[in-house]
Amino acid sequence: MVKKAFKYTFVYLVLLITYIPIFVLIAFSFTNTTYIGDWNGFSLELFINLFNSKETMIALGNTLIIAFISAIVSTFLGVTGAIGAFYSKKRTRALYENLNQLPVVNPEIVIALSLVVMFVFLGNTIFKENLFSFWTLLVGHVILSAPFVYLNVKPKLQQMDPSLYEAALDLGCSPKKALSKVMIPQLLPGILSGFILAITLSLDDFIITAFTRGPGLLSGENAIETLSTLVQAKIKKGPIPPELRALTTIIFFVVLIVVIGITIYQNKSKNRVKRRRSF
Amino acid sequence: MKFSLQRKQLCIPYFIFLILFVVIPILFILFYAFTDSAGNFSLYSLIAFFTSTNKINVLIQSLLFSVINTIICLLVGYPIAYILASSKAKFNYVVVMLFVMPMWINFVLRTGATRDVLTWIGLNGGQHPYIATFIGLFYNYLPFVILPLYSTMLKLDKAQIEAASDLGCNRFQVFTKSIFPQTIPGVVSAAQMVFMPTMSSYVIPETLSEGKIILFGNSIYLGFSNNQWNSASFMAIIMLAIVCISMLVTRNYTEKDQEGGSSRW
Numbered sequence: 001m002v003k004k005a006f007k008y009t010f011v012y013l014v015l016l017i018t019y020i021p022i023f024v025l026i027a028f029s030f031t032n033t034t035y036i037g038d039w040n041g042f043s044l045e046l047f048i049n050l051f052n053s054k055e056t057m058i059a060l061g062n063t064l065i066i067a068f069i070s071a072i073v074s075t076f077l078g079v080t081g082a083i084g085a086f087y088s089k090k091r092t093r094a095l096y097e098n099l100n101q102l103p104v105v106n107p108e109i110v111i112a113l114s115l116v117v118m119f120v121f122l123g124n125t126i127f128k129e130n131l132f133s134f135w136t137l138l139v140g141h142v143i144l145s146a147p148f149v150y151l152n153v154k155p156k157l158q159q160m161d162p163s164l165y166e167a168a169l170d171l172g173c174s175p176k177k178a179l180s181k182v183m184i185p186q187l188l189p190g191i192l193s194g195f196i197l198a199i200t201l202s203l204d205d206f207i208i209t210a211f212t213r214g215p216g217l218l219s220g221e222n223a224i225e226t227l228s229t230l231v232q233a234k235i236k237k238g239p240i241p242p243e244l245r246a247l248t249t250i251i252f253f254v255v256l257i258v259v260i261g262i263t264i265y266q267n268k269s270k271n272r273v274k275r276r277r278s279f
Numbered sequence: 280m281k282f283s284l285q286r287k288q289l290c291i292p293y294f295i296f297l298i299l300f301v302v303i304p305i306l307f308i309l310f311y312a313f314t315d316s317a318g319n320f321s322l323y324s325l326i327a328f329f330t331s332t333n334k335i336n337v338l339i340q341s342l343l344f345s346v347i348n349t350i351i352c353l354l355v356g357y358p359i360a361y362i363l364a365s366s367k368a369k370f371n372y373v374v375v376m377l378f379v380m381p382m383w384i385n386f387v388l389r390t391g392a393t394r395d396v397l398t399w400i401g402l403n404g405g406q407h408p409y410i411a412t413f414i415g416l417f418y419n420y421l422p423f424v425i426l427p428l429y430s431t432m433l434k435l436d437k438a439q440i441e442a443a444s445d446l447g448c449n450r451f452q453v454f455t456k457s458i459f460p461q462t463i464p465g466v467v468s469a470a471q472m473v474f475m476p477t478m479s480s481y482v483i484p485e486t487l488s489e490g491k492i493i494l495f496g497n498s499i500y501l502g503f504s505n506n507q508w509n510s511a512s513f514m515a516i517i518m519l520a521i522v523c524i525s526m527l528v529t530r531n532y533t534e535k536d537q538e539g540g541s542s543r544w
Contacts, residue, residue: 007362014355015377018418021392022381024399037399077293084290096290099297105522106301107479109496110515114304117311117508139300146293175286204386206482207496211503228387235391235486239398248388255383259376 026252029245036239046246053243059230060247063203066134066226070141071198077142078149078198079191083183085150086157104147112211115140119212132214137224140208145201149194156190206232305519311512324513334498338517341495344484345477348416349470355417356424356469361458363425364432375429379422386419390486393418397487408488415487416477423472431465467532475522 028036032045050056085096103111115136123131164186168178184191206228213224225233234241315321328334359378363371381389393415397403404411435458443457444450481496493501495518502511 007358011359011362011374014359014421015374018378018381018421021389021396021418022384024396025388025392035399036395077296080289081293082290084287084293087286088290096294099294099302102297102305103301105475105526106305107475107496107518107522109479109481109499110308110518111301111304113499113503113511113515114308115300116503117512118304118307120508121307142296143300146296150293179286200383204382206387207500210500227385231385231387231391232482232486235387235394239395240388240391244388244391248384248392251384251388255380259380259383263373263376 022248022252025240025245026249029242029249032242034239034242036245046242047250050243050246050250055225055230056243056247059225059227062224063226063228066137066141066209066224067199067202070138070145070202071195073138074142074144074146074198075149075191075195078146078194079153079187081146082150082153082157083179083187086154100147100150103143104151108144108205108207109211111143112140112208115143115208116211130214132212134214134224136212136214137209140212141202141205144205144208145198148197148201149191152194152197153187153190156187160186204228308512308515311508312516313513314509316509324509327510328513328517334514337493337495337498340492341478344412344416344492344494345474348413348420348477349473351413351417352420352424352473353466353469356421356428357462357466360425360428360432360465364429364435375425378425381418382422387482387486389418390415390483394486404487404489404491408491411487412484412492415483416480419480419483420473420477423476424469427468427472428462428465431462431468435461463532467529471525471529474525475518478521479518 024036028039029046030042030044031038031040032043033040081096081100085093085100088096119131119136123129160183164182165178168182169175173181205226209224209226210229210232213226213229215222215224223229231240231244234244312324313320313322315323363374394404394411397411397414402411402414439461440453440457443453448456478494479496479499480494481500484492484494485497495514499511499514499518502508502514
C-alpha cells in the first residue's frame with residue numbers, strides 16, 4: 001500500500017511539475033504587471049487589453065483561418081489518398097505508403113527548407129516574382145498534416161467489411177453513391193480524428209510557417225503572423241507580453257473543456273459498445 | 280474490375296501533391312547542397328561543413344543534446360507509463376490525458392512560459408543555458424514519450440510476467456527478462472518521437488538559452504535567414520542522412536502491425 005502511494009506520488013509530482021509554467025502564467029494573467037512574479041492585485045485588465053490588441057487578434061485570426069483551410073484540404077487529400085492506395089495493387093500501394101511516410105519521418109525543418117529552396121528557385125528562374133504568399137504557407141501546412149490524416153484513415157479501411165461496398169453496388173448504387181453512402185460513413189471516425197489532428201498540427205506549427213509565409217491575409221502586413229510566429233518574435237525580445245498571459249488562460253480553459261468533452265464522449269461510446277455486446 | 284479502377288484513381292491528387300511538394304523539393308536541396316551559388320557542381324558546402332570546427336561542434340552538440348534528452352524523457356516517462364498502465368483504475372486514462380493536454384497549448388507560448396518562470400526563480404538562460412534548455416526540452420517531449428509507452432504497456436502479456444516470477448525470477452530479472460523486452464517497440468517509437476525533433480528544434484534552445492546554445496535546427500534556420508541556400512541545404516542533407524541511419528538501426532524493433540497515427544497520438 002505504501003509502495004503504491006509512493007508510485008502515485010511520483011506520477012503526480014511529475015504531472016505537477018509539467019504544469020507549473022502554465023499555472024504560473026494563468027495565475028499572473030489576473031494581475032496587470034509586466035513581469036510574472038510581481039503581483040499587483042487582482043485585475044481583469046489583461047483580458048480587456050488582449051481583445052484590444054489588434055496584432056494579437058489578427059495573428060489569432062490568421063492562425064485559425066490557416067488551421068481550418070489546411071485541415072480541410074489535408075483531410076480531402078489524405079482520405080482520397082488512403083482509399084485510393086488501399087485499393088491499388090500491392091506494389092503500387094507499397095510505393096504510396098513509402099511516399100506518405102516521407103514527410104512523417106522527415107524533420108519539419110528539412111521539409112520547410114526544401115519547400116523554400118524550391119519556391120525561391122522557381123521564383124527566380126521561371127515566374128520572375130516572389131512566390132511566397134498565403135498559398136505557399138498553405139502547401140506547407142498541408143504537407144505537415146495530410147500524411148497523418150492518411151495514417152488515421154488507413155486502419156479504418158482495414159477494419160471495414162469489404163462486402164458492404166459490393167452489396168451497395170449490387171443493390172443499384174453507382175460507385176460514387178456507394179462511396180458516399182457506404183464507405184465514407186464507415187471511415188468517419190478516422191476522418192474526424194485525422195481532421196482534428198490536422199488542425200492541432202497546424203495550430204502548433206512554427207517552423208513551416210516561419211519559412212514559407214508571405215504577405216498577410218487580414219491586414220496586408222509584410223508577412224503573415226500566426227500566433228506562433230508572433231509569440232516567438234515577442235519572446236525573443238523580452239518576457240511574454242502581459243496580454244498573452246490572458247490568452248494562455250483562455251486557450252487552457254478551451255482545451256480543458258474540449259478534453260473533458262472528448263473523454264466523456266469516448267466513455268459513453270465505449271459503454272454503448274459494451275451494452276450492445278451484452279445482448 | 281471497373282469499380283476498383285475508379286477507387287484506385289482517388290489517390291491521384293494526393294500523390295501528385297506529394298511528388299510536387301515533397302519529392303521534388305528534396306531533389307532541390309540535393310541539387311543545392313552540391314552546387315555553388317552560380318549553379319555549377321561543387322563540393323564547396325561539403326568541404327566548408329567538415330572543415331569548420333564550429334559546424335562540427337554544433338553537430339556533436341546537437342547529437343549529445345538529443346541523446347541526453349531522449350534518455351531523460353525515457354527514464355521519467357517509462358515508470359510513469361508503467362504505473363499508469365499496470366493498474367486497472369479507470370482514472371489512469373484521465374491522468375494520461377492530463378500529461379498530453381499541454382500539447383494542445385501553443386508550444387511557443389509554453390516555451391516562453393517556461394523561460395519566464397525559470398527566470399523568475401533565478402535559473403535564467405543567460406547564466407544557466409544548459410539546464411534551462413534541458414528543462415524546456417524535457418517539458419516539451421515528455422508527452423511524446425508517455426503516449427507510445429503507455430499504449431505498448433497496455434498490451435503487456437501479464438501471464439508471461441507471472442510465469443517469469445513463478446519460475447524463480449526475482450523482481451529485477453522479471454523486469455529485464457520479461458517486461459522490458461516486451462516494451463522495446465514502445466521504447467523505440469518513443470525514442471524516435473524525441474531524438475530527431477530535439478536535434479532539429481529551433482524555438483526551444485533559442486528561447487531558453489537566450490541564443491547561447493545552437494543546435495542543428497538553429498543552424499539551418501540561420502542559413503535560411505541569411506539566404507545561404509547551399510550551406511543550409513547541405514545541413515538539411517546531413518539531417519536526412521541521420522534520419523535514414525536511425526530508421527535503419529531501429530527498423531527491426533518497431534511494431535509489425537503499424538497502427539499508423541495512433542503511435543504518435
